[in-house]
Each structure stands twice: as structure tokens, then as C-alpha cells.
Amino acid sequence: MRLMLIRHLPTEWNEKGLLQGKRNTAIDEKSLINQKAGICHNKKILEKFKPFDCVLASELLRTQQTAKVYGFDFHAEPLLNELDFGEFEGTEKETFVQNHIDWLSHPKKLILGESLADFEHRIFQFIQCYRKYEQVLAFGHGSWIRGLISIVNYGDINQMNRINVDNNELILLEVPSFIVH
Numbered sequence: 001m002r003l004m005l006i007r008h009l010p011t012e013w014n015e016k017g018l019l020q021g022k023r024n025t026a027i028d029e030k031s032l033i034n035q036k037a038g039i040c041h042n043k044k045i046l047e048k049f050k051p052f053d054c055v056l057a058s059e060l061l062r063t064q065q066t067a068k069v070y071g072f073d074f075h076a077e078p079l080l081n082e083l084d085f086g087e088f089e090g091t092e093k094e095t096f097v098q099n100h101i102d103w104l105s106h107p108k109k110l111i112l113g114e115s116l117a118d119f120e121h122r123i124f125q126f127i128q129c130y131r132k133y134e135q136v137l138a139f140g141h142g143s144w145i146r147g148l149i150s151i152v153n154y155g156d157i158n159q160m161n162r163i164n165v166d167n168n169e170l171i172l173l174e175v176p177s178f179i180v181h
Helices: 012-016 031-049 061-069 093-099 116-130 142-154 157-162
Strands: 002-007 054-057 135-140 170-174
Touching: 002 031, 002 142, 031 135, 031 170, 054 061, 061 135, 116 142, 116 157, 142 157, 142 170
Parallel strands: 002 135, 054 135
Antiparallel strands: 002 170
16 A cells, blocks of 8 residues: 555644644635645655545544645544644643653553554554455554554554654655555
8 A cells, every 4th residue: 555644734733843633623724825835845755646545534624724725625533633632632742751761762652542462453453343345544643654654664563762753754655565463
């Protein structure tokens, strides 16, 4: 399966360095001006891969708004929802990382608003559900996309926080058919 992944456009919380998780924050309309060139560049790349077997966005507003900015109709897929940071949503990411050392090396040990083991399982469920498609376009979130990349490259999510995915970054990922949980 070929996955084209786009992390949602920036929100005010992204600009402030705050963890959003399942908070239903909207994209920052002012950021569209700064992102215009990147959006145009990504659209040109996406044109080369059309048609997509399906276009997906998480249930959260920021990914759905991003899909609309890109001009796509989409199916809302709950498996794409961002990690639930629980009580840490709205806190500074830097402060969170300093207080949770396992976040960088062994995130699967953590339990936040959801356990990271459950989060990893959700990503594997996504792979299982969509492996029958050849090309999927998904509008998603930073932790989720990093988790998927870590699974594809290393077999689990433990390397996810050593990977960087910027807002509006387009990632092409080949997901091997042998990946199972």
C-alpha cells in the first residue's frame, strides 16, 4: 500500500508549542498565507499520484479543514485521530518532554489519555483496514504519522519521537504487506 500522508496545517496551538491531542482545534487561517507555497508544491506532487483509492481525514477539525483546503472530499476515519494526551493537552510540549523522559526512548510505556500501547494498536488496525488499497491519501496528525513511520521502519512506535513531521508536510510511505501486529 502506498500512503500519501499530510500533517494538518498549523493551528494557534502549534504556533504556541502546545500539545493538542484530541482537542478539536481549528487551523490558523493566518497560517494559510505562510503555507501557500507549500500547499501548491504538495498539490503538484499529489496530482502525479491520482487517483487515490480513498481519501481520509481524522475526526478532528484541523485535518478535515486541511483536506478541504487541498480540495478533497474525504471519509472521516477515527483510527487516524491523534494521540489522546489527556491532562497534558494544552501544556507546552517542551515541558511535557522534560517531565516524561520515556517519551523519547520508550513511549510505549506511557499512559496518558490513552496508553501508547493502545495508540500503537490503533495504527496497526489502520494498516489492517486499508492494506487492500493500493493508494491512500490521509490527512493526519504529528504523533500518529510519526508512529506509523516508526512502525514501518522499526516494527513498533518506540522510535516515533526521534522522527520529525512538520505541519503541512507531505510524506510518501510504502507500507509493506507483511506488517502485522
